[in-house]
Amino acid sequence: MATKTDDQRIIEFDVRTDEMLVNMGPQHPSTHGVLRLVLRTDGEIVSQVEPHIGYLHRCAEKIGENLTPRQWIPYTDRMDYLAGMNMNLGWALVVEKLLEHQISDKARHLRVVISELNRIASHLVGMGAYGLDLGTFSPFLYAFREREKILDLFEDVCGARLTYSYLTPGGATADLPPGWLQRCEQFLDQFEPIIPEYHALLTTNAIFIKRTASIGVISPELAISYGCTGPVLRGSGVEHDLRFNGEEIYTEMYDGYVFEVVCEKDGHYPADEDYPDVPSEAVLGDCWHRFYVRMLEVIQSIKLVRQAMERYSTATGDHGVPIKFNQKLPKGEAYLETEAPRGQMGFYLVSDGTAIPWRARARSSCFCNLSITAEICQNCLIADIPAIVGSLDVVMGEIDR
Amino acid sequence: MAEFINGIVGLEGATFGYVVAALVHCVLLLHVVAVGALIFIWLERKVSGRIQDRLGPTRVGGKFGWLQTLADGIKLIAKEDVTPDGADRMLFKLAPYISFAASFAAFLALPFADGWVANNINSAVFFVLAVLGLEVFGVILAGYASGSKWSLFGAMREAAQVVSYEIPLGLCVVVPVFLAGTMNLVTIGNMQAGWLSNWFVFHDPFTFCIFWIFFTCATASVNRAPFDLAEAESELVAGFHTEYSGLRWSFFFMAEYGSMFLVSGLGAILFFGGWNGPVPIMHIIGWADSGGLTGYLANLAGCVNFMLKATVGVTVMIWIRWTLPRLRIDQVITTCLKYCVPLASACFLGALCWEVLDIWSPNHLHLGSKPAHQVNEDWATVPRFPELTNPGIPESGDVYENGPPEMPAEPGPESVDGDTAAVERASDHQLFTSSRQEDSP
Amino acid sequence: MSEKSLSEQLTSQFGDAVRSGDPEAIDQWIEVDADRLLEVCEMLKAAEDLQLDMLNCITAVDYLHTDPKKAEKADWDPHMEVVYHLSSIHFKHTLVLKVKVDRWKDGKEGELPVIPSVAGIWRTADWHEREVFDLSGVEFSGHPDLRRILCPEDWVGYPLRKDYELPLQYHGIRGR
Numbered sequence A: 001m002a003t004k005t006d007d008q009r010i011i012e013f014d015v016r017t018d019e020m021l022v023n024m025g026p027q028h029p030s031t032h033g034v035l036r037l038v039l040r041t042d043g044e045i046v047s048q049v050e051p052h053i054g055y056l057h058r059c060a061e062k063i064g065e066n067l068t069p070r071q072w073i074p075y076t077d078r079m080d081y082l083a084g085m086n087m088n089l090g091w092a093l094v095v096e097k098l099l100e101h102q103i104s105d106k107a108r109h110l111r112v113v114i115s116e117l118n119r120i121a122s123h124l125v126g127m128g129a130y131g132l133d134l135g136t137f138s139p140f141l142y143a144f145r146e147r148e149k150i151l152d153l154f155e156d157v158c159g160a161r162l163t164y165s166y167l168t169p170g171g172a173t174a175d176l177p178p179g180w181l182q183r184c185e186q187f188l189d190q191f192e193p194i195i196p197e198y199h200a201l202l203t204t205n206a207i208f209i210k211r212t213a214s215i216g217v218i219s220p221e222l223a224i225s226y227g228c229t230g231p232v233l234r235g236s237g238v239e240h241d242l243r244f245n246g247e248e249i250y251t252e253m254y255d256g257y258v259f260e261v262v263c264e265k266d267g268h269y270p271a272d273e274d275y276p277d278v279p280s281e282a283v284l285g286d287c288w289h290r291f292y293v294r295m296l297e298v299i300q301s302i303k304l305v306r307q308a309m310e311r312y313s314t315a316t317g318d319h320g321v322p323i324k325f326n327q328k329l330p331k332g333e334a335y336l337e338t339e340a341p342r343g344q345m346g347f348y349l350v351s352d353g354t355a356i357p358w359r360a361r362a363r364s365s366c367f368c369n370l371s372i373t374a375e376i377c378q379n380c381l382i383a384d385i386p387a388i389v390g391s392l393d394v395v396m397g398e399i400d401r
Numbered sequence B: 001m002a003e004f005i006n007g008i009v010g011l012e013g014a015t016f017g018y019v020v021a022a023l024v025h026c027v028l029l030l031h032v033v034a035v036g037a038l039i040f041i042w043l044e045r046k047v048s049g050r051i052q053d054r055l056g057p058t059r060v061g062g063k064f065g066w067l068q069t070l071a072d073g074i075k076l077i078a079k080e081d082v083t084p085d086g087a088d089r090m091l092f093k094l095a096p097y098i099s100f101a102a103s104f105a106a107f108l109a110l111p112f113a114d115g116w117v118a119n120n121i122n123s124a125v126f127f128v129l130a131v132l133g134l135e136v137f138g139v140i141l142a143g144y145a146s147g148s149k150w151s152l153f154g155a156m157r158e159a160a161q162v163v164s165y166e167i168p169l170g171l172c173v174v175v176p177v178f179l180a181g182t183m184n185l186v187t188i189g190n191m192q193a194g195w196l197s198n199w200f201v202f203h204d205p206f207t208f209c210i211f212w213i214f215f216t217c218a219t220a221s222v223n224r225a226p227f228d229l230a231e232a233e234s235e236l237v238a239g240f241h242t243e244y245s246g247l248r249w250s251f252f253f254m255a256e257y258g259s260m261f262l263v264s265g266l267g268a269i270l271f272f273g274g275w276n277g278p279v280p281i282m283h284i285i286g287w288a289d290s291g292g293l294t295g296y297l298a299n300l301a302g303c304v305n306f307m308l309k310a311t312v313g314v315t316v317m318i319w320i321r322w323t324l325p326r327l328r329i330d331q332v333i334t335t336c337l338k339y340c341v342p343l344a345s346a347c348f349l350g351a352l353c354w355e356v357l358d359i360w361s362p363n364h365l366h367l368g369s370k371p372a373h374q375v376n377e378d379w380a381t382v383p384r385f386p387e388l389t390n391p392g393i394p395e396s397g398d399v400y401e402n403g404p405p406e407m408p409a410e411p412g413p414e415s416v417d418g419d420t421a422a423v424e425r426a427s428d429h430q431l432f433t434s435s436r437q438e439d440s441p
Numbered sequence C: 001m002s003e004k005s006l007s008e009q010l011t012s013q014f015g016d017a018v019r020s021g022d023p024e025a026i027d028q029w030i031e032v033d034a035d036r037l038l039e040v041c042e043m044l045k046a047a048e049d050l051q052l053d054m055l056n057c058i059t060a061v062d063y064l065h066t067d068p069k070k071a072e073k074a075d076w077d078p079h080m081e082v083v084y085h086l087s088s089i090h091f092k093h094t095l096v097l098k099v100k101v102d103r104w105k106d107g108k109e110g111e112l113p114v115i116p117s118v119a120g121i122w123r124t125a126d127w128h129e130r131e132v133f134d135l136s137g138v139e140f141s142g143h144p145d146l147r148r149i150l151c152p153e154d155w156v157g158y159p160l161r162k163d164y165e166l167p168l169q170y171h172g173i174r175g176r
Helices: A008-015 A060-064 A069-077 A081-099 A105-134 A138-158 A180-203 A206-212 A220-225 A248-254 A287-314 A365-371 A384-392 A396-400 B002-009 B015-051 B068-077 B089-107 B124-132 B135-145 B149-180 B185-191 B205-221 B246-272 B292-321 B329-356 B420-427 C003-017 C037-046 C068-073 C125-136
Strands: A020-024 A036-042 A045-052 A332-340 A343-351 A359-363 C018-022 C029-032 C054-063 C079-087 C094-101 C114-116 C139-141
Touching: A020 B149, A036 A384, A045 A384, A060 A069, A060 A359, A069 A081, A069 A359, A081 A105, A081 A248, A081 A332, A081 A343, A105 A138, A105 A180, A105 A206, A105 A248, A105 A287, A105 A384, A138 A180, A180 A287, A206 A287, A206 A384, A248 A332, A287 A384, A332 C054, A343 A365, A343 C054, A343 C079, A359 C054, A365 A384, A365 A396, A365 C125, B015 B068, B015 B089, B015 B246, B015 B292, B068 B246, B089 B124, B089 B135, B089 B246, B124 B149, B124 B185, B124 B246, B135 B149, B135 B246, B149 B185, B149 B205, B149 B246, B149 B329, B185 B246, B205 B246, B205 B292, B205 B329, B246 B292, C037 C094, C037 C114, C054 C125, C094 C114, C125 C139
Parallel strands: C029 C094, C114 C139
Antiparallel strands: A020 A036, A036 A045, A332 A343, A343 A359, C018 C029, C054 C079, C079 C094
């Protein structure tokens, strides 16, 4: 990175007395990963925020030009490492799209179980870490306590707790072990009644509402223009979820499942359960709504997992045998976006007819989500910066790839 | 104590006794602060662990890890002494000591039991509040001298916060002061002797509310969550003490826990009877007010009682810290100026009217105690409410070896003039009268 | 929305700006001239029946065979493709736009090819174009702040190009 003495702007600003140039990160307890935010502040009021990324850049895309698609799966794990299964799924689907490879129903339901469980785990981290940013430490540990159980389930499935490399082009590397479905059901039965605890500690907590309501408001047009997707987009009231609206090869995975897109319609969220009301101070598109969308998505994911487990146990076919390691890819290109927990994760695969892709590109959801920071953090207080960046729920591994 | 020491050594009235007495008091208080900090840090880790569904320290010092803080202290002492490059060296090194000194100095006026106080200052309440406010100097110096913008932010926030909260804190503290009629903490404590109906917190609903406002403002002035943005980890790494490590950092910590204990203790004395328990056990078994060993043990029990109450206050602060998120600086100041100050003022007026209009309160029951108006400061020669009481012998504190001093001529059938009969009568405390003594002059 | 009608629509409006297209591909794409890119994009975003208001991704694909034997067998000349993936939130359809440029401007090594920036149309293009500039070396004219985003500011070279070689050392750290 450019050293301090090289950046003339920093020297120039250090001499001034009216504005302060403050550096937040890259090592910082509350920027989610190695993110550097340069704030121009007048006392507590921030007039400009400039995010600097690239501290975790490992150029996975270049590596993708030297490995077969199945060999590249571990690199996708390490992008959004909190939702590794969803990353694997995105890449697996785009390879299957290019190959026009069909997988069995059972493999499809298996993928739903796994990716929705990972969505729950990822949102738990997002929610817990958000509480941590705002100063309350306990919900973080409660969320991680639940997440541990999911990670234990994943460890049973593929042997890893974070970097799974489980869902591959063709299906999954192995079938679910015996007894796994029962354990998963036990987890869900135990987890669902605890969710009101999180609502009590965070969603309806007066101080939490004070810190997040009407902060960092993103209008729908701004969100779409900046390419924001996922809970950021749905928190602004735009009803768009690729599990409903995406390409067919992805939506057929969710064919026949009963669940809702979590988005405020006419002032109401999907009311199939007993949820806390939206507080009067919250404005559509603020941090509180983005957080609330994530909380409600967890509940939808629980429903999806239950349905998927049932269908999986009655489905026929194999678990999805992975394609050959040296499978030759047809000449052509394919792009597919999937609904990862943090937004729409896209993969672009260009092939020249050999087994090794010509170009493997990952379109990161958090990359676009983070770019809106400079726009919405104007004239807020320093204490609002972690609140806003936390509500965007970014993972630097995905941004930098 | 000074005279006692002088008596031992054989020098009457010399400064030597006073110096030694002062040293003894300081050493004792230093132990209270240091060992208290040790215990409270352990308590914090245990309580926070339990709230977060985990255990807390469990290894050092047996199953409950109560020596963990000691191990941490040893580690901190052994750390490298780092001063950042751009720091103002002298101020950087001075700042933790100023913070600690302010916190410690306030203990000098805090009584732990009847007469057990390092310095029985007559305006103790005022003294404690004033000295406690000095702690912010250490914080500002630390923030400024660290040479880091983050520390400066933390320090400025803290300065704004502490100074703002002194207003409602003062308002809250004045209520028990005017209920008692004195600023002397020993006297205030003694006035609440007996059953818990004598506690000022039950005097009227306004005082009850004032206690909660006091607790909130006290939490704010010692920078505990939800008001702890001076050390907000998630935003400022560690705020004003980012650049501190090792022993200097532990001084800040001791100052913080010392202050927590202090304001909890202050609240206990002002509102919850201090060393007088909910049940006057020592009075019932007759040990209180007797001289010698039993009297000493009664006082010791009172001291333990007081410490327990203060510890409960500290535990509640710990509990709140690990439950609630943090407020932003503008929200903190808003809470102070728009909520605490008007509420405190309204309750102050309410309590004042209640007292002036003489509306009934549980305190008027005088369950198991000397009527409050008969309690005097230890130096008092004249009763505070002569029209209400017998011209009184001072009730607490010192024993007059040559009999009570000369009394001015007082109207009334029972004017006392220094005879022993009056001394005996005054010390016959009529423990279980429930009627109010309204002697006419 | 069928590719044919879109092609017809665009051709009728812009004539030869639309160079080619492939409606039969897995993801239908059209190729546009670099000079007319802004016009076409504005139309794509504003058109009532298209409303392609979200720019999902900008990718640069480097078509170059470093091995001369393979280069002979390839059916394309070395060039750089900048691929825009667009989608519509309202209509839920997608479109792929391609712009083909030379790898080096006017054939001079070191001179980056230039394309107009669409950051004024879709704000997300700001960072995506910075990334393409950083990793593939395509310059975007009219970009508000074109500088490296993922690599350090003083990095030399464009890593995702096929002929890129890691530097021998960077600030004392050994490269290869």
